[in-house]
Amino acid sequence: MILAVLEASEGSLKKISAELAAAARKAQALMHQDGVALLLIGQEAAAAEAAAKLDADLCLIVKGAAFGAYAAEAWAQAVVAAVGEVSAPLVLLGSTSFGRDLAPRVSGLLAAGMLADVGDISLVDGQPSAERSIYSSKVKASVASLSPVTVVTVRPNAFSPAGSGVAEAAMRDLDVQVDAASVRCRVREVRRQVASRPELTEASVVVAGGRGMKDPENFHLIEQLADLLGGAVGTTRATVDAGWRPHSEQIGQTGKTIAPALYINVGISGAVQHISGVLASRTIVSINRDVEAPIFKISDYGVVGDALEILPHLIEEVRSLN
Amino acid sequence: MQVVVLVKQVADTAARIKLADGKQDIDRQSASLIVNPYDEMAIEEALRIKEKHGATVWAVTLGEAKAEEALRTALAMGVDEAARVSAPASDALTVARALAQAVREISADIVIAGRSAADDEQGQVGTLVATLLDWPHVTEVTKLEISGSEGVAEREVEGGVEILDFSLPVVVTTQEGLNTPRYASLPGIMKAKRKEIRQIALGEDVVGQPVLAVRSLELPPPRGQGRILTDLDPAQAAKEIVRILHEEAKLI
Numbered sequence A: 001m002i003l004a005v006l007e008a009s010e011g012s013l014k015k016i017s018a019e020l021a022a023a024a025r026k027a028q029a030l031m032h033q034d035g036v037a038l039l040l041i042g043q044e045a046a047a048a049e050a051a052a053k054l055d056a057d058l059c060l061i062v063k064g065a066a067f068g069a070y071a072a073e074a075w076a077q078a079v080v081a082a083v084g085e086v087s088a089p090l091v092l093l094g095s096t097s098f099g100r101d102l103a104p105r106v107s108g109l110l111a112a113g114m115l116a117d118v119g120d121i122s123l124v125d126g127q128p129s130a131e132r133s134i135y136s137s138k139v140k141a142s143v144a145s146l147s148p149v150t151v152v153t154v155r156p157n158a159f160s161p162a163g164s165g166v167a168e169a170a171m172r173d174l175d176v177q178v179d180a181a182s183v184r185c186r187v188r189e190v191r192r193q194v195a196s197r198p199e200l201t202e203a204s205v206v207v208a209g210g211r212g213m214k215d216p217e218n219f220h221l222i223e224q225l226a227d228l229l230g231g232a233v234g235t236t237r238a239t240v241d242a243g244w245r246p247h248s249e250q251i252g253q254t255g256k257t258i259a260p261a262l263y264i265n266v267g268i269s270g271a272v273q274h275i276s277g278v279l280a281s282r283t284i285v286s287i288n289r290d291v292e293a294p295i296f297k298i299s300d301y302g303v304v305g306d307a308l309e310i311l312p313h314l315i316e317e318v319r320s321l322n
Numbered sequence B: 001m002q003v004v005v006l007v008k009q010v011a012d013t014a015a016r017i018k019l020a021d022g023k024q025d026i027d028r029q030s031a032s033l034i035v036n037p038y039d040e041m042a043i044e045e046a047l048r049i050k051e052k053h054g055a056t057v058w059a060v061t062l063g064e065a066k067a068e069e070a071l072r073t074a075l076a077m078g079v080d081e082a083a084r085v086s087a088p089a090s091d092a093l094t095v096a097r098a099l100a101q102a103v104r105e106i107s108a109d110i111v112i113a114g115r116s117a118a119d120d121e122q123g124q125v126g127t128l129v130a131t132l133l134d135w136p137h138v139t140e141v142t143k144l145e146i147s148g149s150e151g152v153a154e155r156e157v158e159g160g161v162e163i164l165d166f167s168l169p170v171v172v173t174t175q176e177g178l179n180t181p182r183y184a185s186l187p188g189i190m191k192a193k194r195k196e197i198r199q200i201a202l203g204e205d206v207v208g209q210p211v212l213a214v215r216s217l218e219l220p221p222p223r224g225q226g227r228i229l230t231d232l233d234p235a236q237a238a239k240e241i242v243r244i245l246h247e248e249a250k251l252i
């Protein structure tokens, strides 16, 4: 079976989980496997119920003292046990802070090839392969795994979330023995930021402002537009360094990679380090007063003009649509 | 205490990248080579640990002789010792096996690596080294505090910040926000020039077989330029772009 490692928090599945289920179905057909198994580690029952409704055949549940708070050492052992349980040739995780932390540990334990941060999976000469964007998206590499088991981290928003299956997935508890005392690194606490907006890497609309916004105060215009479109707010390293915006909003090589359906950016020049984080966006709309700004070279639509004059009108126009 | 920083020399992605003949690799001759930016943060963090707690800081790289430039940069920043590993390693796992062996030989207590290398962007090597050594790991760290044989780290996750407790030995990987790397000092640069670099040569018996193969590289065609509205006043421009997004692109 193809195995997908789901993510949940406080009893509800994260969006990436349904995307992973969809990716697993695709991989199942490609690799002629007999089903899709989902793995939930250390989650509340409500998350398991939601997982069983995704389009999958089996839902493996791992519980126990060692699986309270996230600890990569324990969780990697649970994934390895699940890979063995369903003889998975391919295990999928999200390319999220959780998946990026856990997946290499799993690949190390299994001596498995890992295809990192990919948007699709294919078979080349019978081997799981993927196109990867490297060198700040300046180069595309076709990479193949050579090992019996392959670990994949799947980019958020790359697969449409799986709908519910014809039948509920069978649920099975998987017993994984890990001595909690042997775990040497563990999450003690998660400081949640109350988020009124979708998460940047998951959002289907992202509105970002750069140094061309002139003043941190002016970002209320960016926020207003984002809220009207149900989107997330992003920015550049220039404004983060200036202390205008938090690092969690930074998009680019040393920030987040986004892949929304619509990326609107305002007063952003389009430095390579920024662009490498936005190229997976489906549609890019840019507002910049400089017609020569490099951002226009990658834009589907652009407006040349003063952001502070255009944004209030833009907000009004969008509002009048609703 | 021994702190090892894993330093990779990478092509500067802000400069032009060309492919080598055969399209299996980039043209390294024409690339401008720098220390991976996340590894500079790793060097800085190691130096801060040294300044606070006392430690010998090692910079370790795996690569060709040219990669010693990256070690010289690390030495000039203030690192005490440097080692270059040469091994027949091609993918993340074989590189990690070689680096893990170097870490064993140095008897390190803390290994600091970058969250990912700016060239191949695998984001794996640090965690793989931890796994192969059977050490814990903490990735994408924005704050690090060591006290005695324990430590606390913070990392940004979707929708919040995680605080993690760990014990040494440990592998940590850096994230933007952790620190601002210092510049090399002039005396540092002079000293770095003369410093002997330890050579660690490893064979296939240590690194094993690769589990990934790069089939080919390609320079993707630039994303075509789209429709740019230039001569409209702000109200007209706003109206037109919303009309396009609503009626034509059906995105809003």
Ligand SMILES: Cc1cc2nc3c(=O)[nH]c(=O)nc-3n(C[C@H](O)[C@H](O)[C@H](O)COP(=O)(O)OP(=O)(O)OC[C@H]3O[C@@H](n4cnc5c(N)ncnc54)[C@H](O)[C@@H]3O)c2cc1C
Pocket (backbone or CB within 6 Å): A209, A210, A211, A212, A213, A214, A235, A236, A237, A238, A239, A250, A251, A252, A253, A254, A255, A256, A266, A267, A268, A269, A270, A271, A272, A273, A274, A277, A287, A288, A289, A290, A293, A305, A306, A307, A308, B037
């Ligand atoms: C190792 C490294 C890593 C980096 N990582 C990142 C990263 O992850 N993300 C990132 O974003 N950057 C990153 N950078 C920085 C990057 O090189 C740029 O400096 C940065 O992206 C510029 O941000 P900006 O577009 O907001 O500012 P600027 O480059 O200053 O651009 C401002 C733009 O606003 C326009 N403008 C000005 N006034 C107006 C107005 N009134 N109306 C409309 N437009 C206006 C200007 O024409 C200009 O194009 C990195 C740099 C390095 C060296």
Ligand SMILES: Nc1ncnc2c1ncn2[C@@H]1O[C@H](COP(=O)(O)O)[C@@H](O)[C@H]1O
Pocket (backbone or CB within 6 Å): B006, B007, B008, B009, B036, B038, B039, B042, B060, B061, B062, B063, B092, B095, B099, B112, B113, B114, B115, B116, B117, B118, B120, B121, B122, B123, B124, B125, B126
């Ligand atoms: N050849 C290498 N030599 C030294 N360190 C490396 C090497 N390759 C990777 N690393 C370390 O591992 C980190 C992550 O690399 P990667 O997994 O390739 O993205 C880098 O930031 C370095 O700290």
